[in-house]
Amino acid sequence: MLTYIIYLCLSPFVMLLIFLFSIVNQKIRTNFINGYRTRQNAKRDIIKGASGKQIIIMHAASAGEFEQLKPILRAIDKSKYFVVQTFLSPTIYETESNSTLFDTCCYHPLDLPWSALFFLKSFRPNIYLTTRHDIWPHHLVIARMLNIKCYLINANLYQNSKRLNPILKSLNKFVFDKFDKILTGSDTLKNIFTQLVPENKIIVTGDSRFDQILYRVKNSKSFNQFNEKHKYIIFGSIDDADLKIIKEAIIKFDNPCKYIIVPHEVNKSFINKIESMLNDININNICLTKMTNHSIDDYKCVIVDTVGNLLDLYKYADIAYVGSGFTHGVHSVIEPLAQNCIVCYGPKIDILDEAVEITNLQIGTVINNSNELLTIFQLIENHELIVCKQQSGLDYINNKGISTKKILNHLYGE
Secondary structure, eight states: OHHHHHHHHTHHHHHHHHHHHHTTOHHHHHHHHHHHHHHHHHHHHHHHHOTTSEEEEEEESSHHHHHHHHHHHHHSOTTTEEEEEEESOHHHHHHHTTOSSSSEEEEOOOSOHHHHHHHHHHHOOSEEEEETTOOOHHHHHHHHHTTOEEEEEEEOOOTTOGGGSHHHHHHHHHHHTTOSEEEESOHHHHHHHTTTSOGGGEEEOOOHHHHHHHHHHHTOOOOTTOOTTSOEEEEEEEOHHHHHHHHHHHHHOOOOOEEEEEESSOOHHHHHHHHHHHHHTTOOEEEGGGOTTOOGGGOSEEEOOSSSOHHHHHTTOSEEEEOOTTTTOOOOSHHHHHTTOEEEEOSOOTTOHHHHHHHHTTSEEEOOSHHHHHHHHGGGGOHHHHHHHHHHHHHHHHHHTTHHHHHHHHHTTO
């Protein structure tokens, strides 16, 4: 409680900093300029269309969180619920504001006490729902004051999280207690959450990310640049720290397979660095956007210089190395598993419960150096073992893809 009071007292200073930062940050400036207008439009939509329905606010700060909400949005009973979708990032708002998955949308206000009070009091939702890591202390406190039910779905908390730091733990205990229910993906996560909230508030439902990935796999697009004459190894969401280990493993691997490299950040500087690395070891390469009049037959490696296609590209590969496991933490290991890949990654896996889980189940493999990565590469020559490991990954994903119905049952009060 004391730490929350300090957080509350700092609000005017936070507001001033945000205002000053908005001068140089276009995204914050766009939220400021358009936020009030979009919320007024949403209120008008509520007046027109929400009669006799419960109002539910679903918040997604950015594209990743919105992906997690899509299975819920597709399945929720629209005859009983009027869905207000909120976004923080202008990028996702501008991309998705015309989506038919929800009834109306607007920018979510910043977490200031007066903004939260005005927002929730004027919208008067029955349910306020956030996902994954989206925690808005003032909104949660005020929602509780207004008797609005609060849900956190796909809740994630790892043992080394700063939320469990002794200095911040009391604040997080106070804030997380404002949720009526915390719906999480596994018993492991539930046990970690008991450090912040009573066990009876935490329910294991699974994670809707699995449902969304299975949906996207069924509807994935194809790339005619890749054909079935070759076998492929893909490097997904890689960052600078991955390049050295990838380079050393490729040098040691003598096989006619093709490589696909997908950087986490697609920018000219990093693309140039990847090209330089490949040229140093005589790997003939081309960027995906330049392949219009070229064939994969003529190149050893394709560098993907577009965004949003990684999940679709995984389906061409037998083996996937998922990047950022040597820096900030490994990226999604679910996507390559769902696309029938053998999966490996660097050692920083603790922030992803499923990465820890598939490692313990020996479905995925932690790589610590180039020799270990080379060992995974060599599996491409063992068809029977590849098929066996791929099936284990698919079974894992399919068994997880049942969370949406469970989540909705709790929202419905069943």
